[in-house]
Amino acid sequence: MNFKNFPMVPRVVFGRGSFDQLEEIITSKRTSTSSPFIFLVDDVFKGSPLEKRIPLYHNDKVIFINSDVEPKTSQVDALRDSIKEEFDALPSGVIGIGGGTLMDLAKAVAIMLNNPGSSEDYQGWDLLKNPALYHVGIPTISGTGAEVSRTTVLTGPEKKLGINSDHTPFDQVVLDPDLCTGVPLNQWFYTGMDCYIHCIESLTGTYLNAFSQSYGEKSLDLCNEVFFNGSLSEDESRDKLMMASWHGGMSIAYSQVGVAHAMSYGLSYLLGTRHGVGNCIVFDHLEEFYPEGVKQFKKMVDKYEVEIPKGLCANLTDDDFDTMISVSMGMVPLWENALGKDWKQVITPQKLRGMYEKM
Known part of the structure; x- marks a missing residue:
């Protein structure tokens, strides 16, 4: 048997206020004074106090x-092209500050600054020719697990698929729960549910093993504390959800996600649906596959009075449905984890279409 030789993030700092250690952390990684650090930052922080704390x-x-x-x-x-055009020297590194989108962009740009061609050439598994540049992930919202994963999910001209490789994970992650202060309720919920859904898909999948199970169970416990235990302070809630995200990411890294993610990719590719809310839209209809998980999910939706969008697929054409179905069915490892090697006996294009039509 060939076991997964999984690359973990080699260095991580956790704690409120740990962002202020960034200067100390990256200084030794500067290759020269002419090789810049490139900070990719969510534009919600433009003009904010956080912007002023970035060590330039x-x-x-x-x-x-x-x-x-x-x-x-x-x-x-x-x-990648604009950075190479602006600077004569290769950057010292790339630092992503934001949610899952910024985490994935930072990983992908660090990869492409040191690899030829287009990023679409590397959508798949273990296709990279060279290592990425030094790259750091600093999440400002918790749930995606992108800070720990070996993939960077990208939508290309033909498919939505990650650059999955041993060179993708961050070299350094800074987990500062204070950075998650002030996240809007809906966004907090959708992204937190991404983590919850990771756990359900990992813990009920055919790829489950003791390694992924230990992380998944801890992450699920933390999710339940955050979303059901009314006794947590806001600080405790942020701390625990950040750890849930980390552990959930580790769980799926050594197993896989499942039906919700496979179908969410189709929605996202065709309609541009954001990842967290897309997973919620799909998961809301998956009692057939995850009865207990969906039951608990619906309770959480009711508790926080969060709206799960409906009617996304009401006016789609046959070609639209075919596109979504094709993207979704292309996620073979996800379906295998959910349903086993014979998953195509359960999931047919007709079955998927009927499921999408409910959303």
Whole structure:
């Protein structure tokens, strides 16, 4: 048997206020005074106190990114090209500050600054020719697990699929729960539910093993504390959800996600649906596959009075449905984890269409 030789993030700092250690952390990684650090930062922080805390020296550059749209291969290539055009020397590293979109962009840009061609050439598993540049992830919302994963999910011209490789994980992660202060309720819920859904899919999947189970069970316990235990303070809630995200990411890294993610990719590719809310839209209809998980999910939706969008697929054409179905059925490892090697006996294009029509 060939076991997974999984790369973990080698260095991580956790704690409120730990963002202020960033200067100390990255200084030794500067390759020269002419090799900048590139900070990719969610544009919600433009003009905020956080912007003023970013440790800039020499010719370091901050690039603000609008995260309303999930990362595209064309966006990654354009960022890579503009950085190479502006600077004579290769950057010392790339630092992502934001949610899952910024985490994935930072990983992808660090990869493409040291690899030829287009990022769409590397959508798949273990296709990279060279290591990524030094890269740091600093999440400002918890749930996606992107800070710990070996993938960077990108929408390309033909598919939505990650660059999955041993070179993708961050070299350093800074987990500062204070950075998650002030996240809007809906966004907090959708992203937190991404973590919860990771756990359900991992813990009920055919790829489950003791390694992924230990992380998944801890993450699920933390999710339940955050979303059901009314006795947590806001600080405790932020701390625990940040740890849930980390453990949930570790769980799926050594197993896989399942039906909700496979179908969410189809929604996202066709309609641009954001990842967290897309998973919620799909998971709301998956009692057939995850009866207990969906029952608990619906209780959480009611508790926080969060609206799960409906009617997304009401006016789609046959071609639209075919596109979503094709993208979704292309996520073979996810379906295998959910339903086993014979998953195609359960999931047919007709079955998927009927499921999408409810959403």
